[in-house]
Amino acid sequence: MxxxxxxxxxxxxxxxxxxxxxxxxxxxxxxxxxxxxxxxxxxxxAPVVAEAMIEQIRTDDLGYAGSAGAAGEAFAGFAHRRWGWTVAPDDVHPTTDVSVVLVEALRVAIEPGDPVIITPPVYPPFFDIVPEAGGRTVEVPLVDLGSSWRLDLGGIRDAFVAGARAIILCHPHNPLGLPHPRTDLEALASLAAAHGAVVISDEIHAPLVHPGVEFVPFLAVNDTAREVGIAAHSASKAFNLAGAKCAFTVVGSNPMRALVDRQPEEVAFRTSILGRAGAAAAFGDGxxxxxxxxxxxxxxxxxxxxxxxxxxxxxxxxxxxxxxxxxxxxxxxxxxxxxxxxxxxxxxxxxxxxxxxxxxxxxxxxxxxxxxxxxxxxxxxxxxxxxxxxx
Missing domain, CATH: 3.90.1150.10 (Aspartate Aminotransferase, domain 1)
Structure with a gap:
C-alpha cells in the first residue's frame, strides 16, 4: 500500500x-x-465506487447491462489478488443479487420436488430460496464443536444418499463468520460428485474475511469442485452496494457452464448497469x-x-x-x-x-x-x- x-x-x-x-x-x-x-x-x-457510479450517470449510460463487461475482468483480478483463484472473465455472469444467483442456479440444477440441503443456523432467506426454486428443504445443521463449528459431512452424505440433488453452501457462513476449511470443501466436492449433486456456494462475505484468515473459494479447491460447483459473488456486502443490484454467477467447468447457459437471458438483463459500474470499480480499484x-x-x-x-x-x-x-x-x-x-x-x-x-x-x-x-x-x-x- x-x-x-x-x-x-x-x-x-x-x-x-x-x-x-x-x-x-x-x-x-x-x-x-x-x-x-x-x-x-x-x-x-468507497470514493472510487461512488465516482464510477456518478460517471455512469454523467455519460447518460443507463441502458441494459446484459453482460458483465469490465466487471467480469475486475472480479477476476480481485479473486486472483485476494485469494489466488484464477477465474476466466467469461465465466462471470451478472444478475441482480446473490439470492437470485442461488434461485436461478437451483432452477436449472434440480427437478421439481428434489431435496436441497441447507446448513442451519444459516442466512434466513435460504429457507425460502429452496421452495422458490421448486425444491424441498433438507436441514443438516452445522456441528457445534464448542469453540467453532464444522459442516456435518456425515449428515450431508446421508442426505445425498437419500436423494438430495444440491446443497447451498454459505461460505463464509452467515451468521457465524465461518470460512469453511479446505479439507471440508474437498470432502464436500467429493460427496457431491459421487452422488450427482451440485454445490451452490454463496460467497458474498468472502471479501470481508479478516486479515490473517485463509479463505478458499469453493471453485478454487480442485477440479472436482469445479465440476460440481457454482459460486455466487457480489460487491454488495463488502462495499455496501446491496441496493445497486449487481451480483455474479461464477463457474469453472463445462458441465456448470452448460447449466448456466440454460438460464433465461433475463437473468442477466435485470442487472443494474449502475451496480455493474460500482462493482467494477470496487473489485478493480477498491x-x-x-x-x-x-x-x-x-x-x-x-x-x-x-x-x-x-x-x-x-x-x-x-x-x-x-x-x-x-x-x-x-x-x-x-x-x-x-x-x-x-x-x-x-x-x-x-x-x-x-x-x-x-x-x-x-x-x-x-x-x-x-x-x-x-x-x-x-x-x-x-x-x-x-x-x-x-x-
Missing amino acids: NTGNARPRPTAPPLAELRRRTSEKWRTYPDDVLPLFVAEMDYPL DEWLDEVLATIGESFDLLETLVAQRLPSVTMRRPHASYLAWLDFRATGLGDDPADPILEQGRVALHRGPAFGEQGKGFARLNVACSPEVLTEAIDRIAAVVDVAR
Whole structure:
C-alpha cells in the first residue's frame, strides 16, 4: 500500500446524518431505536465506487447491462489478488443479487420436488430460496464443536444418499463468520460428485474475511469442485452496494457452464448497469479502501469483546473470522428463545432475530458491528440494562 496516498480510514457519520438515509436499515424502526440488525455498514461509500457510479450517470449510460463487461475482468483480478483463484472473465455472469444467483442456479440444477440441503443456523432467506426454486428443504445443521463449528459431512452424505440433488453452501457462513476449511470443501466436492449433486456456494462475505484468515473459494479447491460447483459473488456486502443490484454467477467447468447457459437471458438483463459500474470499480480499484474497512471492523470486534466481557458476562460470543456480524448467545440471560424481541421493546436496539436462522438460533441474536464506537457502546449499554432486569 502506498501510505503517502492513503485515504483516512472510513468512519461512520453521526447518527443524525445516518438517519437521513432511506434504506431498510434506517426506515424500519423509529428514531429512538439503534438499528444493528440488517447486514449494511454505516461507513461512507468507497470514493472510487461512488465516482464510477456518478460517471455512469454523467455519460447518460443507463441502458441494459446484459453482460458483465469490465466487471467480469475486475472480479477476476480481485479473486486472483485476494485469494489466488484464477477465474476466466467469461465465466462471470451478472444478475441482480446473490439470492437470485442461488434461485436461478437451483432452477436449472434440480427437478421439481428434489431435496436441497441447507446448513442451519444459516442466512434466513435460504429457507425460502429452496421452495422458490421448486425444491424441498433438507436441514443438516452445522456441528457445534464448542469453540467453532464444522459442516456435518456425515449428515450431508446421508442426505445425498437419500436423494438430495444440491446443497447451498454459505461460505463464509452467515451468521457465524465461518470460512469453511479446505479439507471440508474437498470432502464436500467429493460427496457431491459421487452422488450427482451440485454445490451452490454463496460467497458474498468472502471479501470481508479478516486479515490473517485463509479463505478458499469453493471453485478454487480442485477440479472436482469445479465440476460440481457454482459460486455466487457480489460487491454488495463488502462495499455496501446491496441496493445497486449487481451480483455474479461464477463457474469453472463445462458441465456448470452448460447449466448456466440454460438460464433465461433475463437473468442477466435485470442487472443494474449502475451496480455493474460500482462493482467494477470496487473489485478493480477498491482494495485499499477495503483493507481500511477491515481494520475498522477489527477494532469494532475488539471493542465488542471488551464490552460484552464487562457489561454482559452472561452472554457469550465466538469472534468471527469474516464479515461484521456477531452471533451472540443469550441463552443464559433469561430472555427466552427470541432475545431480540425484549431487547427491541425494552432497550430500543434492533438485532436480527436468532430463530430466523433456524431452530439452532433459539436463544441467539445477530448484531452488526459496522457502526461507530459510540453507537456500539450505547447499544451494549442498552442491552445490558435489559439483561439486568431479566436477571
